[in-house]
Amino acid sequence: MSSNGTNKLEKSDRLIKLSLLMIALSAVSVLAIITIFIFEQGLPIMFRYGLKHFLLGQDWYPSEKSFGLLPMIIGSLMVTFGALIIGVPLGLASAIFLTEFSSRRLAGFLKPVIELLAGIPSVVYGFIGLMFLVPFIRERFGGPGLSVLAASVILGIMILPTVISITIDSIRAVPDSYREGSMALGATKWQTVRMVVLPAARSGIIAGIILGMGRAIGETMAVIMVAGNAADIPGSVLAPVRTLTSNIALEMAYASGEHREALFATGVILFIIIMILNTVANMSSAKQRKKGSGR
Amino acid sequence: MKEVAIQVEHLSHYYGQHRSLKDINLQVYRNEILGIIGPAKSGKSTFLSCLNRLNDLIPGSRVEGRIVIDGQDIYGPRVDVVALRRKLGIVFATPVPLPMSIYENVVYGVRLLGKNNRRELDQIVEESLEKAGLWGEVKDRLHTSALKLSGGQQQRLCIARVLALKPHYILLDEPTSGLDPISTMKIEDSLRALKANYTIILVTNNTKQAARVTDRTAFFLMGELIEINETPIIFTRPRDKRTEDYLEGRFG
Numbered sequence: 001m002s003s004n005g006t007n008k009l010e011k012s013d014r015l016i017k018l019s020l021l022m023i024a025l026s027a028v029s030v031l032a033i034i035t036i037f038i039f040e041q042g043l044p045i046m047f048r049y050g051l052k053h054f055l056l057g058q059d060w061y062p063s064e065k066s067f068g069l070l071p072m073i074i075g076s077l078m079v080t081f082g083a084l085i086i087g088v089p090l091g092l093a094s095a096i097f098l099t100e101f102s103s104r105r106l107a108g109f110l111k112p113v114i115e116l117l118a119g120i121p122s123v124v125y126g127f128i129g130l131m132f133l134v135p136f137i138r139e140r141f142g143g144p145g146l147s148v149l150a151a152s153v154i155l156g157i158m159i160l161p162t163v164i165s166i167t168i169d170s171i172r173a174v175p176d177s178y179r180e181g182s183m184a185l186g187a188t189k190w191q192t193v194r195m196v197v198l199p200a201a202r203s204g205i206i207a208g209i210i211l212g213m214g215r216a217i218g219e220t221m222a223v224i225m226v227a228g229n230a231a232d233i234p235g236s237v238l239a240p241v242r243t244l245t246s247n248i249a250l251e252m253a254y255a256s257g258e259h260r261e262a263l264f265a266t267g268v269i270l271f272i273i274i275m276i277l278n279t280v281a282n283m284s285s286a287k288q289r290k291k292g293s294g295r
Numbered sequence: 296m297k298e299v300a301i302q303v304e305h306l307s308h309y310y311g312q313h314r315s316l317k318d319i320n321l322q323v324y325r326n327e328i329l330g331i332i333g334p335a336k337s338g339k340s341t342f343l344s345c346l347n348r349l350n351d352l353i354p355g356s357r358v359e360g361r362i363v364i365d366g367q368d369i370y371g372p373r374v375d376v377v378a379l380r381r382k383l384g385i386v387f388a389t390p391v392p393l394p395m396s397i398y399e400n401v402v403y404g405v406r407l408l409g410k411n412n413r414r415e416l417d418q419i420v421e422e423s424l425e426k427a428g429l430w431g432e433v434k435d436r437l438h439t440s441a442l443k444l445s446g447g448q449q450q451r452l453c454i455a456r457v458l459a460l461k462p463h464y465i466l467l468d469e470p471t472s473g474l475d476p477i478s479t480m481k482i483e484d485s486l487r488a489l490k491a492n493y494t495i496i497l498v499t500n501n502t503k504q505a506a507r508v509t510d511r512t513a514f515f516l517m518g519e520l521i522e523i524n525e526t527p528i529i530f531t532r533p534r535d536k537r538t539e540d541y542l543e544g545r546f547g
Binding site (some may be wrong): 134175177178180181182183184186187188191195196198200 | 347349352375377378384385389393394404453456478
């Protein structure tokens with residue numbers, strides 16, 4: 001081949017590389033634009049009133065220039081951790097059953113069904129929660145029914161497909177030789193799962209929980225429908241609660257001026273909380289990986 | 296007269312439709328090293344997994360015939376499979392330390408029995424690693440990950456892990472196939488030392504290894520036991536033409 005032809009090929013290679021880079025960058029730049037936009041809209045008011053006013057203030061009365069977000073911050077955290085408390089044990093148990101104990105045929109049938117849960121629109125979850133769960137809580141446990149508990153249960157179910165499918169993948173990635181080695185040493189199936197398989201799959205399982213947590217903290221519609229949305233710090237799990245996302249969604253339609261800016265500030269705080277949770281979770285999973293199999 | 300420890304009678308094994316072992320009859324004597332040689336796919340590993348019922352884990356696996364170990368028919372009713380697997384420890388071709396520390400690997404099986412006394416465990420770890428010829432090399436880093444050991448060390452760790460369970464039998468499935476000559480030599484030395492207290496069955500691809508360490512040798516071919524005899528006899532005057540051909544490298 002002539003050197004001319006090689007040059008041509010190199011040129012087209014470079015062109016493809018460049019255009020792929022542009023496409024990749026455009027995806028990242030969307031994220032950058034969103035970040036800049038939120039911060040640009042939300043930060044000025046935070047500095048004007050002081051961080052303390054937003055983070056520690058307990059009163060959210062936008063018309064009286066009182067923008068305390070503490071109830072919503074606590075609300076978001078309560079609902080998210082409530083969802084994890086309900087969703088993670090259920091999700092782990094299902095994943096362990098489907099990978100280690102059920103027949104391949106049953107797992108092949110159940111896994112897609114569970115993944116289908118992820119395709120149900122969140123408004124449907126909210127609707128079902130409102131129709132069945134809320135009255136159930138009101139009659140059995142008291143309170144208005146619209147509560148932290150209701151939101152946690154609904155979110156716990158919504159994060160199941162994420163937790164289950166990622167946990168299944170990471171458990172399946174554990175080499176069979178570990179299982180064989182453990183069984184050969186006289187371990188039962190359950191001992192093998194508990195002492196070998198789960199520790200080996202830990203980083204993947206944590207990743208699944210992080211993604212589930214992200215889904216729970218960001219979910220808006222289903223939460224609005226079942227949480228009651230009172231902007232007060234909930235005194236118990238039966239009290240109504242408003243999350244950061246609900247705060248934005250409920251009021252953005254009619255907010256203007258500083259009220260509107262305060263909603264963007266809510267977005268800033270949500271953004272930062274998610275960043276912190278992600279970083280912490282990522283760090284702990286990276287540490288585990290290093291400890292478990294560092295070479 | 297030597298004591299018969301394992302009696303295998305008319306053993307056949309199937310993977311689904313495929314018959315992988317055909318009517319095997321043999322005896323294993325107490326405190327001997329029995330070598331099993333033969334080309335790949337001749338049923339050697341399957342034979343080992345029948346002895347401690349690890350083949351139970353494979354779907355479609357089926358056994359006919361009888362295996363009597365220490366007077367017990369191991370495929371009979373009411374056999375405690377977990378106890379059986381402890382009695383017949385197995386070491387695989389590829390060393391698979393579990394993803395935990397050296398110490399935890401050794402005591403893994405012991406902990407499953409509910410023993411948790413620190414001093415007792417410490418002692419078991421030292422004894423087992425000593426017997427496997429690994430203690431000197433790892434005693435200063437017992438709590439580092441077992442996955443950081445070299446291949447030869449990992450394999451000796453796997454032997455130590457089996458010894459920690461105080462088994463009566465040690466089954467080895469090509470334990471040195473992935474190792475360098477020096478590691479191989481160390482493992483062979485350990486095996487000779489272990490013979491005094493254990494009955495050992497060594498499956499090996501390496502006929503020279505069988506000649507070096509075993510007392511008797513069985514030759515398997517295509518799922519059949521062709522012949523079994525004292526190792527020197529097998530290597531110098533085998534009865535069967537196929538054994539001779541295999542040992543001289545004409546096939547396999």
